[in-house]
Amino acid sequence: xxxxxxxxxxxxxxxxxxxxxxxxxxxxxxxxxxxxxxxxxxxxxxxxxxxxxxxxxxxxxxxxxxxxxxxxxxxxxxxxxxxxxxxxxxxxxxxxxxxxxxxxxxxxxxxxxxxxxxxxxxxxxxxxxxxxxxxxxxxxxxxxxxxxxxxxxxxxxxxxxxxxxxxxxxxxxxxxxxxxxxxxxxxxxxxxxxxxxxxxxxxxxxxxxxxxxxxxxxxxxxxxxxxxxxxxxxxxxxxxxxxxxxxxxxxxxxxxxxxxxxxxxxxxxxxxxxxxxxxxxxxxxxxxxxxxxxxxxxxxxxxxxxxxxxxxxxxxxxxxxxxxxxxxxxxxxxxxxxxxxxxxxxxxxxxxxxxxxxxxxxxxxxxxxxxxxxxxxxxxxxxxxxxxxxxxxxxxxxxxxxxxxxxxxxxxxxxxxxxxxxxxxxxxxxxxxxxxxxxxxxxxxxxxxxxxxxxxxxxxxxxxxxxxxxxxxxxxxxxxxxxxxxxxxxxxxxxxxxxxxxxxxxxxxxxxxxxxxxxxxxxxxxxxxxxxxxxxxxxxxxxxxxxxxxxxxxxxxxxxxxxxxxxxxxxxxxxxxxxxxxxxxxxxxxxxxxxxxxxxxxxxxxxxxxxxxxxxxxxxxxxxxxxxxxxxxxxxxxxxxxxxxxxxxxxxxxxxxxxxxxxxxxxxxxxxxxxxxxxxxxxxxxxxxxxxxxxxxxxxxxxxxxxxxxxxxxxxxxxxxxxxxxxxxxxxxxxxxxxxxxxxxxxxxxxxxxxxxxxxxxxxxxxxxxxxxxxxxxxxxxxxxxxxxxxxxxxxxxxxxxxxxxxxxxxxxxxxxxxxxxxxxxxxxxxxxxxxxxxxxxxxxxxxxxxxx
Numbered sequence: 096x097x098x099x100x101x102x103x104x105x106x107x108x109x110x111x112x113x114x115x116x117x118x119x120x121x122x123x124x125x126x127x128x129x130x131x132x133x134x135x136x137x138x139x140x141x142x143x144x145x146x147x148x149x150x151x152x153x154x155x156x157x158x159x160x161x162x163x164x165x166x167x168x169x170x171x172x173x174x175x176x177x178x179x180x181x182x183x184x185x186x187x188x189x190x191x192x193x194x195x196x197x198x199x200x201x202x203x204x205x206x207x208x209x210x211x212x213x214x215x216x217x218x219x220x221x222x223x224x225x226x227x228x229x230x231x232x233x234x235x236x237x238x239x240x241x242x243x244x245x246x247x248x249x250x251x252x253x254x255x256x257x258x259x260x261x262x263x264x265x266x267x268x269x270x271x272x273x274x275x276x277x278x279x280x281x282x283x284x285x286x287x288x289x290x291x292x293x294x295x296x297x298x299x300x301x302x303x304x305x306x307x308x309x310x311x312x313x314x315x316x317x318x319x320x321x322x323x324x325x326x327x328x329x330x331x332x333x334x335x336x337x338x339x340x341x342x343x344x345x346x347x348x349x350x351x352x353x354x355x356x357x358x359x360x361x362x363x364x365x366x367x368x369x370x371x372x373x374x375x376x377x378x379x380x381x382x383x384x385x386x387x388x389x390x391x392x393x394x395x396x397x398x399x400x401x402x403x404x405x406x407x408x409x410x411x412x413x414x415x416x417x418x419x420x421x422x423x424x425x426x427x428x429x430x431x432x433x434x435x436x437x438x439x440x441x442x443x444x445x446x447x448x449x450x451x452x453x454x455x456x457x458x459x460x461x462x463x464x465x466x467x468x469x470x471x472x473x474x475x476x477x478x479x480x481x482x483x484x485x486x487x488x489x490x491x492x493x494x495x496x497x498x499x500x501x502x503x504x505x506x507x508x509x510x511x512x513x514x515x516x517x518x519x520x521x522x523x524x525x526x527x528x529x530x531x532x533x534x535x536x537x538x539x540x541x542x543x544x545x546x547x548x549x550x551x552x553x554x555x556x557x558x559x560x561x562x563x564x565x566x567x568x569x570x571x572x573x574x575x576x577x578x579x580x581x582x583x584x585x586x587x588x589x590x591x592x593x594x595x596x597x598x599x600x601x602x603x604x605x606x607x608x609x610x611x612x613x614x615x616x617x618x619x620x621x622x623x624x625x626x627x628x629x630x631x632x633x634x635x636x637x638x639x640x641x642x643x644x645x646x647x648x649x650x651x652x653x654x655x656x657x658x659x660x661x662x663x664x665x666x667x668x669x670x671x672x673x674x675x676x677x678x679x680x681x682x683x684x685x686x687x688x689x690x691x692x693x694x695x696x697x698x699x700x701x702x703x704x705x706x707x708x709x710x711x712x713x714x715x716x717x718x719x720x721x722x723x724x725x726x727x728x729x730x731x732x733x734x735x736x737x738x739x740x741x742x743x744x745x746x747x748x749x750x751x752x753x754x755x756x757x758x759x760x761x762x763x764x765x766x767x768x769x770x771x772x773x774x775x776x777x778x779x780x781x782x783x784x785x786x787x788x789x790x791x792x793x794x795x796x797x798x799x800x801x802x803x804x805x806x807x808x809x810x811x812x813x814x815x816x817x818x819x820x821x822x823x824x825x826x827x828x829x830x831x832x833x834x835x836x837x838x839x840x841x842x843x844x845x846x847x848x849x850x851x852x853x854x855x856x857x858x859x860x861x862x863x864x865x866x867x868x869x870x871x872x873x874x875x876x877x878x879x880x881x882x883x884x885x886x887x888x889x890x891x892x893x894x895x896x897x898x899x900x901x902x903x904x905x906x907x908x909x910x911x912x913x914x915x916x917x918x919x920x921x922x923x924x925x926x927x928x929x930x931x932x933x934x935x936x937x938x939x940x941x942x943x944x945x946x947x948x
Contacts, residue, residue, distance in 0.1 A: 103128050111136035111159070132157040146174035157183035157207075164190040172198035183207035187234075190214050197223035209234035211258070218242035225250055232256040236283070239263060249275035258283040260308065266290065267315070269297045277301055283308040285333065290315050293334065293344045295325070302326040310335035310357065317345060324349050333357035335382070343368060353378050359406070360385040367412065369395045372402065380404030384431065387411060392432075394423045406431040408455065415439035416456070421447040433480065434458040441465060441486070446472030457482040457504065464488035470495035478502040482527070485509055490518075490528065497521050506530050506551065514552075519543040529575065530554040537581075542567045549698070551575040553598065561586055572698055573730075577601050577622065585611040593617050595698060596730055600624035600646065607631075614638045619694045620732065624670070625649040632671075637662040643695040644668040644732055648755070656681055656756070665690050667752040668734055672779065676759040680780070685768025689752040689775055696730050696748040736777035736801045737825040753777030757803065761785060765804075770795045777801040781827070789814055789828070798822055805829040805853075812836075813857075818843055829853050836866050 105127050111134045130152050136159050138145070149155060158181055165172075165186070172195055175184070182204055191213040199205070200223040208230060216239035225247035233254060241263035248254075249272030257276070260283045267290040268274075273282070274297045282304065284291070291309045294317040298304055304327035314337040325346050331354060334341070341361040347353075353375040363386040372378060373395040384406045391414035392407070402424045412435040421427075421444045428450050437459040445454065446468025452475050461484040469479075470491045477499055486508040500521050506529040513535035518526070524546055533555040542564025544550070550568070553575045560583030561576070568574075571591040575598040584606035585599070594615055600622045607630035612618055618639045628650040636645075637659035645660075648670045655678035656671065667689045731744040734753055743751045752775050761783040769778070770792020776799060785807040793802070794816025802820075805827040812835035813828065823842045830853030837843065837851060837859040848861045858866040 105130055107132040107134070109134040111138070114139045127152065129154055131155060132159075134159045136161040136163070138163060146178075149174075150177055153180065156181060157185070159185045160189060161185055161187045162189060165195070175199060176201040178202065180204055185209045186213060187211045188213070196220050199224055200226040202227065203229060205230055206253075207232040210238070211236040213238060215240055219245050221245045221247050227251060229253055231278075234258045235262065237261045241265070244271045244273065246272050248272040252276065253278055255279060255303070256281040259287065260284060261286040263287060264289060267292070274298065277303075279304055281306040284312060285310040285335075287312055289313065291334075291337070293317055293341060294323075295344060295346055296323055298327065299323055299325055305329060306331040308333040310337060312337055314339040314341040314361075316340050316342070328352040331355045334361070336360040343371075347371060348374075351375060355379060356381045356383075358383055358386070362387055364388065366390040367393055367407070369393050372400060373397060376400055378402055380429075382406040384408040384410070389413070391415075392417055392437075394420060398422055399425055401426055403427060403450075404429040407435070408432065409434040411436060413437070416442050416461075418442045418444050421445060427451050429453040431455040432459070437461060439463075441469070441481075443468045445469060448473060450475055452477040452499075454478070455480040457484070459484055461486060465490060470497060472496075474498060476500050480504040481508065483507040487511065489515060491515055495520065501525065501546075503527070514538050514541070514557075516540040522546050525549045527551040528555075533557060535559075537562055537565070537576075539564045541565065544568060545570065547571060548593075549573040553577040553579070555579055557581060559583075561589070563588065565589055572596070574598070585609060587611055590615060595641075595694070596620040598622045599626070600733075602626055604628065608633050610635075612639065616640045618642055620644040620730065622646040622732070623650065624733070627651060629653070631655075632657050632676075634659050636660060639663065641665055641694070643690070643692060646670040646732070646734070647674065648735075649673045651675055653677070655679075656684075656761075658683055660684065661686050664688055665692065667691070667695070668732065669753070670734060670755040671759070672735070672755045672757040674759055676756070676761060678761065679763035680756065680761055680766055680769075680785075682766040682768045684754070685766060685771040687772065689772060691750050691774075693749055695732070696745055698730070734777070735779070738801075738803075751776060752798075753779075753801075755779040756783070758782040763787075765790055765809075767792045769793070772796060774798050776822075779803040781805040781807070783807055785809060788812075789817075789833075791816055793817060794819055796820060801825040803827045804831070807831050809833060813838055815840075826850055833857050837862065 106129060108127065108130055131154055133152070133155060155178065158178065176199055179202055181202055184202070184205060184207070187209050191210065197220045203226065205227050206229055208227070209232070211234050215235070219240055225245065228251060230251050231253050233256070236258045239262065243266045244259070244264055254276050255278050257279065264287045268284065269292055277300065279301055280303045285308050289312040291312050292315045295307070307329060308331065310333050314334070316339065322345070329350055330352055335357045336359070341363065343358065343363060351374050354377060356371065356378065359382045363383070365388060367388060367390065372381070376397065379401060380403060385408065387410065388407065389411040392412050394417050400423060403426050405424065405427065406429070408431045414437065416432065416437050416439070420442065425448070427448050430451065430453070433455045437456070438461065440463035441456065441461055443466035446466060449472065451473050454473070454476065457480045464487060474496050476497055479500060479502065482504045487510065489512050490505055490510050495517050501524040503521070503523055503525065504527045506527045508531055510528065510531040510533060512533065514528070514533055514537070516538055519538070519540040523544055526544070526547060526549070529551045530553070533552070534557065536559035537557055539562045542562060545567055547568055548570055549572060551573065556579065558580040561581060563586050566586055566588035569591050570593065572593050573596045574594065577598040578601040581602040581604055583604065585604065587609040589611045590613065595617050596619055601624065603626065605627040608628060612621065613635055616639065619641055621642060621644065624646045625648065630652065631654035632647065632652055634657050636657060640663065642663055643665050645666065646668070652671070652674040653676065656676055658681045660666065660669070661681060661683035664687070666687050729744045730748065731742050732748055733740055733742050734751065735755055736753055754775065755777070757779045762785065764787030765780060765785055767790040770790055773795055775796055778799060779801070781803045787809065788811035789804065789809060791814045794814060797820060799820055800822050802823060803825070806829065809828065809831040810833060813833060815838055818838045818840035821841060826846050827850045829850060833854040834856035837857055839860060846861065851857050851862055858864040
């Protein structure tokens with residue numbers, strides 16, 4: 096009796112993610128006479144039978160069926176309609192179809208209906224759901240609904256919350272039913288194809304309106320000729336990333352209760368709207384980034400405003416950063432002034448911002464030294480970014496108090512001196528001090544940065560060996576020490592478990608490739624170009640199963656190209672050029688798939704949290720989406736193609752593929768299997784000892800943009816099938832023994848003479864050699880090899896020599912006078928004469944050979 100009495104008083108029941116069927120058959124469940132809220136998210140049972148059994152709960156007001164599949168279940172829809180007493184129905188992340196909205200008209204008590212991300216598509220029906228006149232909240236976010244908003248929506252006069260964002264609706268909202276909904280408090284229309292008049296006079300009488308989110312639509316310029324005073328006081332206004340000529344709406348001059356403002360990515364012009372901040376003293380966050388605002392940053396005259404977030408990045412603000420910024424906004428958590436034209440020094444008063452977690456002053460013209468107050472005062476700092484300025488001196492003093500700093504970007508400045516040991520006291524996850532003027536050795540103390548995931552110290556003047564203590568950096572994902580003066584070998588113990596990208600190129604590193612990266616299946620990029628490594632390319636290279644980019648150019652590797660490379664199915668960029676490799680090109684290289692993958696272009700450097708500040712939910716979401724994507728670390732890879740070295744990053748790097756084996760000692764024929772690399776963009780086999788003909792299978796390389804086979808000993812004709820390669824922009828077969836006519840079709844009509852020079856038996860444009868004038872020469876008559884028949888040459892030469900000797904002997908025997916002159920010439924001019932005989936014989940032979948043909 097006590098148990099039944101307790102169940103009778105139960106108001107909420109949570110059964111989500113279980114197997115639930117006709118549970119009302121249970122005597123205990125039947126006694127839940129006062130049940131008001133039932134959670135059945137993600138259930139694994141017959142939904143229809145279960146819903147029909149819910150009619151026993153006469154007091155049920157809220158039903159949660161999120162993350163279920165109700166698609167096409169008409170019986171289920173009928174069962175839902177029978178729950179006429181329901182006030183709240185939550186079906187987010189479920190599977191629904193168009194029948195659903197038409198079948199719930201009988202649920203007249205319904206006040207809350209959420210259908211976000213339910214797969215709904217097409218136009219909304221004009222009946223059924225429009226009968227829900229008591230509906231107060233309607234959430235249709237993240238579906239694929241399109242067309243106009245049905246006019247019957249205007250009958251739902253009780254609606255206070257409506258979210259139609261992330262759909263495909265069209266039409267001018269001034270002519271939609273939305274202005275009829277006078278009870279509206281929250282309106283979200285972003286990411287549609289609406290036309291939105293930025294005057295918002297259509298909502299002039301909506302006194303309850305508090306939130307308007309209408310970004311990523313088409314803004315219609317203000318056409319109201321008179322000033323009107325709105326009856327509403329907004330707390331959140333977002334009109335970001337709109338098309339059209341958008342200006343700051345005039346109605347904002349009458350807003351005094353704003354908490355969040357987003358007008359980013361609109362091309363706004365003019366000065367900083369300090370009046371907005373002055374009028375709205377409770378404003379928590381403002382995003383005016385990615386516009387065309389200019390002039391100095393003029394702050395409000397009021398002091399100690401409550402602003403926690405300010406983003407004015409990517410504008411044209413000039414002058415110095417105001418020194419009183421911390422006095423006006425002492426509660427800053429996020430401050431982003433990046434990508435402007437600010438100059439002068441970094442204000443030391445920024446050190447007074449005790450709550451500051453994210454500070455970005457990158458991509459300006461700031462100079463001088465970093466204030467010591469930043470390292471001592473901003474104890475909550477989580478992300479600090481000063482990249483691409485003109486800062487000098489040491490980065491931090493010996494004493495710093497940054498116990499929460501995880502992301503430090505000081506790259507592309509003019510910092511100098513040695514790297515301070517104080518860095519090792521910070522729990523960094525990302526450290527980027529590349530492209531500065533740091534010198535000295537790598538500090539042993541950096542081995543204490545065990546939390547570091549990304550370390551970039553490239554393009555400095557660092558020397559000495561890589562310390563053994565770096566073997567403690569077991570969490571590294573990206574490690575970049577390229578373009579320094581590092582020497583010695585790579586420590587064999589250096590093998591971080593999650594290492595994905597390593598750049599040690601352009602140093603003085605030497606020795607053989609040890610087991611530093613052995614069995615590192617996470618490795619995607621290995622760049623060891625321009626060092627002094629020796630020995631063979633290790634046969635265990637195929638253990639690097641995720642490797643996509645291997646760049647070993649400009650070292651002293653020898654031996655053959657290991658066939659284990661063929662087992663690495665994710666390889667897409669191979670550069671083994673300028674080494675001492677010998678042997679033949681492995682035929683199995685044609686099996687490489689040249690896979691397109693995002694792994695080689697980027698890694699994400701920031702977790703889902705933006706710090707530990709307690710900001711309003713809209714602030715956190717606002718900044719995570721608009722700021723943190725910019726911290727995605729771009730991977731940049733250099734590859735030589737089209738006669739130049741290019742840097743690839745982003746989506747271009749994802750799709751780039753190429754093989755460069757040039758400037759080695761490779762011999763033998765070019766494998767026909769290379770013609771199977773249909774997705775390859777660049778192939779360079781130049782400056783080797785390759786022989787044989789050009790494979791006709793190269794006509795399959797339809798994506799190729801650069802093909803270089805110059806400086807080899809190739810013979811035969813240029814395959815006519817290559818004229819079908821429409822993407823081919825650079826082509827060279829210079830300095831070979833090719834013969835025949837140069838193709839003129841397609842791209843081959845654009846290549847210059849230098850692409851074919853050094854092939855004496857080639858003819859046709861762009862060479863000055865006319866094929867018709869050579870029709871009687873071996874250049875066109877011998878299609879198989881393009882060479883002179885050497886056996887015929889030797890026989891003809893011998894006959895000519897014998898004929899000359901016999902003729903001379905006969906003349907001397909007959910004429911005694913000539914015989915005396917002959918012996919005199921032998922004594923005086925024997926050497927000169929013999930040379931002339933040789934030259935004369937050579938020309939006689941050649942003339943005889945050509946005439947014979």
